[in-house]
Amino acid sequence: MANWKKLLSGTVLAVGLLSSQMSTAAHAADKVRIALLVKSLGNGFFDAAHKGADEAAKELGNVEVIYTGPTSTTASGQIDIINSLIAQKVNAIAVSANDGDALVPSLKKAMQRGITVISWDSAVAKPGREMHLAPSSDALIGNMCDKLAADALPGGKGDVAILSATATSTNQNTWIAEMKKALPKYPGVNVVTTVYGDDLADKSYRETEGILKTYPNVKVIVAPTSVGIVAAAQAVEDAGKVGQVFVTGLGLPSELAGHVDKGSVKSFAIWNPIDLGYAATTIAYELATKKAEAKPGAEIPIGRMGKTKLDENDQAAMADPFVYDKSNVHEFAKIF
């Protein structure tokens, strides 16, 4: 009977859950079930995080990872999934939020039902989660972007342009602010403009062409967005400026391997999403099994990655972004 009920709620849930997962869910009641709820399915970054989560599950033994998310990056899609996860009585939800505030009510409901809720990658507002695991700290990312730009500039000196996502995207705006804060450490880096490609390939491409035309002295374009960096690299190649203008920023190895080969990208960075999924799953497990508690100052062990410490807002940062270049990009391109 209990199994039937679970199967029923499983079918109601539908979104993103494969039937095979549902049937195992019904049989594995004694396992700790951790839902890894991502911004959207079909994103290489989150698929890699899923790999890390599976790795953590294997290490921990009695953990079942439910990888799920809406098909497009909407808050409402995530809310529907959270409601069905509550009905499904999972033990923990680890979410990368499309909207940090909109998810709070349904996540609060989940916590009232005894479900452990943490956010990772993209944060949920404080009332809606027990803790947040940031892939890296904003300051570390901003600093890394400056460092990448300085490394790509001939002699570490010259004009730099920034290609962002939308003018309202929180992540990019924070990172760019941190970049500007860290600039005094890199006196050769002269940021001349910030443009917005809206995370659309065609608009980012056009904005890059615009940079090349309006600022002929720009030697480096920093794009802290995965769509933007690919489009910028392509535009630089099409304009025949490989070797004169370098593109760097945040992107995925598989998406940039070709551009590293062509020479438009020397090096770029991204936190290791496998580590991120691994850490989020491990933390969710520690909290769900009451082995650790989320409170300011608490230290939570994260398996092979050591441990992480929560700040006064119950936030923890994982590590420095990882730098990829010719020497390692193809190796990682096979993974994510």
Place this chain on the structure above:
Amino acid sequence: MIGFLLKRREPQIFAAILVLIALISTRFPGFAAPANLAEVFNDTAILIVLALGQMAVILTRCIDLSVAANLALSGMIVALLNAAHPDLPLAVLILVALVSGLLLGAINGLLVWKVGIPSIVVTLGTLAVYRGVIFLLAGGAWVNAHQMSAVFLNMPRSVILGLPVLAWTGVLIVALGVLVIRYTGFGRALYAVGGNPVAAVYAGLDVGRTQFLAFCLSGLLSGLCGYFWVSRYAVAYVDVANGFELDVIAACVIGGVSIGGGIGSVAGTVLGAIFLGVIKNALPVVNISPFWQMAISGSVIIIAVVFNARAEKKRGRLILKQARTAS
């Protein structure tokens, strides 16, 4: 002569484009250089081709919201094929893109024709379905530059007589568009069916079949653009050209195509697309806030619709006046 100029939509947009280019040149002198204008045209070619397909559909009182999704799906199919079988000749891949686009368009057309569902609902549905299929096909993964063959990537960029192949394709499709609209029964049927469906039936035209063919045409062109898009930006993923259908419809509306059907021209649509293309290419170089960019694009569309509505209203009044003088 002046009266003719004021009444026709095409000279108005053409003048607007010239004024726009002159204005941009005051802030960024290099914009009006022939090489730059050629680049703008090349960048707009995909929009022009899609807008022509959309025009055919809108002329028949329908609308095709699935063009961008069709483009993305056809593009993903050829990108996946190219990644899996790099030896496949490019001609085969382009044929695959055309056939895939045609089939996807035909699905829209059949649902409108045989099932009788309003086109806005049909294509809103297929828009989501096609995007979903891309996800299923690729498993959500991207197809990236290093997975595509050199021929696949280089074709639209290779320059012939000063213009890239992509731009020449645009020119060719426009020429074909003029021929089809002017000199074929199908072209004239589009206007007849949209202008007055009842009269069209009496004239022996099959309204549903004409609409079906219009959707097929729009699909075919979307498929072709699918290849060009993926090749130009050297990447294929689920969200390729997300929201681009709105630009395509906007190009038609700015070009004087009436959403009510039956009114519109190839020249107007091409100019409408170029107008949008100039704005899109100018905004990055004139250095204005991204929020203004959105507001400007939106205002242009509304102004164009106001012009359209006025033009159509006049037409209605004119008929009444004539009727009165006759009685």
